[in-house]
Amino acid sequence: MFSEETLYSVALRHCPLIGDMVFRKLVSEIGSAKEVWEVSKSGLKNIYGIGRKISLEIGNPDHLKFAEQELNFCEKNNIKINLRHLGELPYHLNECEDAPAILYQKGSYDDSRQPLSIVGTRNITSYGKIFVQDLLEEIKTKHIISVSGLALGIDTEVHEVSLQKNIPTAAVLAHGFHTLYPSKNRRLSERILEENGVLFTEFNSSQKPDRENFIQRNRVIAGLSRATIVVETAFGGGSVSTATFANNYNREVYALPGKITDKYSQGCNQLIFQNKAASISTVSSLTEQLGFHKESAKTGELFPSSEIKIQLPEIQQTLLNALDKNTPLSLDEISVKLQMPSYKILPDLLQLEISGYIKALSGRQYLAN
Numbered sequence: 114m115f116s117e118e119t120l121y122s123v124a125l126r127h128c129p130l131i132g133d134m135v136f137r138k139l140v141s142e143i144g145s146a147k148e149v150w151e152v153s154k155s156g157l158k159n160i161y162g163i164g165r166k167i168s169l170e171i172g173n174p175d176h177l178k179f180a181e182q183e184l185n186f187c188e189k190n191n192i193k194i195n196l197r198h199l200g201e202l203p204y205h206l207n208e209c210e211d212a213p214a215i216l217y218q219k220g221s222y223d224d225s226r227q228p229l230s231i232v233g234t235r236n237i238t239s240y241g242k243i244f245v246q247d248l249l250e251e252i253k254t255k256h257i258i259s260v261s262g263l264a265l266g267i268d269t270e271v272h273e274v275s276l277q278k279n280i281p282t283a284a285v286l287a288h289g290f291h292t293l294y295p296s297k298n299r300r301l302s303e304r305i306l307e308e309n310g311v312l313f314t315e316f317n318s319s320q321k322p323d324r325e326n327f328i329q330r331n332r333v334i335a336g337l338s339r340a341t342i343v344v345e346t347a348f349g350g351g352s353v354s355t356a357t358f359a360n361n362y363n364r365e366v367y368a369l370p371g372k373i374t375d376k377y378s379q380g381c382n383q384l385i386f387q388n389k390a391a392s393i394s395t396v397s398s399l400t401e402q403l404g405f406h407k408e409s410a411k412t413g414e415l416f417p418s419s420e421i422k423i424q425l426p427e428i429q430q431t432l433l434n435a436l437d438k439n440t441p442l443s444l445d446e447i448s449v450k451l452q453m454p455s456y457k458i459l460p461d462l463l464q465l466e467i468s469g470y471i472k473a474l475s476g477r478q479y480l481a482n
Contacts, residue, residue, distance in 0.1 A: 115184045119194050121146040124180035126215050127317070128170035133197075136214040138162065140198045150177075179319070186318050192290055193218040203228070209336040209362050213315035216333075217290060220311035222283065226258040227440070228337050229403070230359070232352040233267025233344035234377045241345040241377070244369055245270045247396045248342075253278040255405045256440070258310075260285065260337050262330060263298050267344050267352075272301055276308050283337065286314040287330040288322040313337075328354050335359035339443070339478075340403055343368040343390060346380035353380050356390055366390040367399060404441035404474050425470075429461045433470055433481060441478035 125146045126136055139149045142160050150172060157168040170176065187194055195201035195216040204224050206212050231248075233241055245267065249259065259275040261268040263284035275282035282305055286294075290312075293299045302312060315333060316326060331351060335341050335358035343366070346352040359366045368390035371378025384390035393399050425433065435450050436442060444462070448455040462479060465471045472480045 115188070115194060117147055118145055118199070119196060120177075120180050120184060121150045122196050122198075122215060123183050123194070123317070124176040125149055125171065127176045127179050127183075128167070128173070130167050130170070133211055133214045133315075135162070135167065137198065140214075146196075146198075183317055186291070187217070190290060191219065203337055205339060206333065206336040209332070211332065212336060213333065215315060215317075217314050217317070218311060219290060220306040221309055222311040222313075223258065223281065223309075226256050226281065227339070227404075228258050228260050228283065230260040230334050230338040230341040230355070231267070231271045231344060232261055232331075232334060232341065232346075232355045234346050234350055234352065234380075235264055235266035235268075236345075236347075236377055237266040237270055238345060238375075238377060240371065240375075241267055241369070242270055244344055244393075244396070246274050248399070249274045249278050249280060251396050251400050252403075252405050253280055255400075257405075258283055260334055262287070262327075262334055263295075263302060263312075265295055265297065269298060269301065272305060272310075276304055276310075279308075281308065282310045284310070284312050285330055285333045285337070286312060286322075287316070287326040289314060289316045289318040289320045291318040292321065294322040327351060331355040332358040335364065336362060338364065340365040340367065342366075342393075342399075343381055343384060345369065345371070345377040347376050348379050348383060350377075350380045353384065356384055360389055365403075367393050367402070369393045402474065404478055404480060426461070428458070429465055429470075432458060432461055432465060436471055436479055436481040438481045441474055441480045444477040444479075447479065 125131060140146055143149045143152055154168050157163050157171060195218055197212055197214050202212055202216055203222060205228065257280060259271050259280055259282045261271040261284060263286060272282045272284060284302060284305055288294055293302055331354045335355050341355055341359040341364060343352045343356050356366045366389060368381040368384045370382055370385055370392050373382060385392045431451065435447060444455050447458060466473050470482055472482055
């Protein structure tokens, strides 16, 4: 059974002209989707940016009827409905300003796993295939979940190889759960669910895979992860939009370079040239930049650290205790964990890095040494 708030949220989001940002504005101003639905027209007009056309749609029983049908459809098909204003979106996606107000979900999503978005052209080459296979082989033991868009080409390769290597995988769709596009990947979508993966979509069951939905879908792929990898894409390919969204969210973007004469490397080369993506030189260097480290054999030390006891200041010791040797934490995550503002802990993190106690990675992420 779904809550009343879910019912009114679906009804409200179904109203024409109420997109994710307007939905968020209304709910934050008034308190809940149910309260928005029941507020007077004059009360709605007092909210800046809410005009007559929008206010006329709110309270329309046709939208509420649609919402009732949608909830029945979701209940029948084991679909979970996540509401952003109730904090139900995946952690990284919830940080994005334009995240979906509603995210429909089939399957399970483990928020403790590190999501990694990998995208690219539908016209995959052997170069792209080998890279995807090598990358996922390298990080298969690193408690990750791969993220892609279930399209043919690179997306399919990411999902398929993830399943082969027992890596959970998330597919983000550009339509409602009443259909599956491309139909060739229907069995793949079923296998994703069978292997503890997940399907996400922000689109309700009345929405088809229209062209414009794919660009909108790409922002969710970018938003779900701290890093996006573009494997192969032509000039102006859809994956370029995913990289653009990731850049706008201040996330890390990496691109696989190729020959300037190869059509499906030209988009990647352009992203690198425009400083919109870091160039991938080797799989091992990429995994290190992403914060996935293999334990390396230690050489004998002239003065073993066990023999040198240095008393750290209390705050630095607290920071060091909060960090892990394998799973990097961002500055914001450390701040939340210690309940301290980031500007206060940054100088001590720098001192710990200089002293060799921790390692700083790209994107202000930190690991204990």
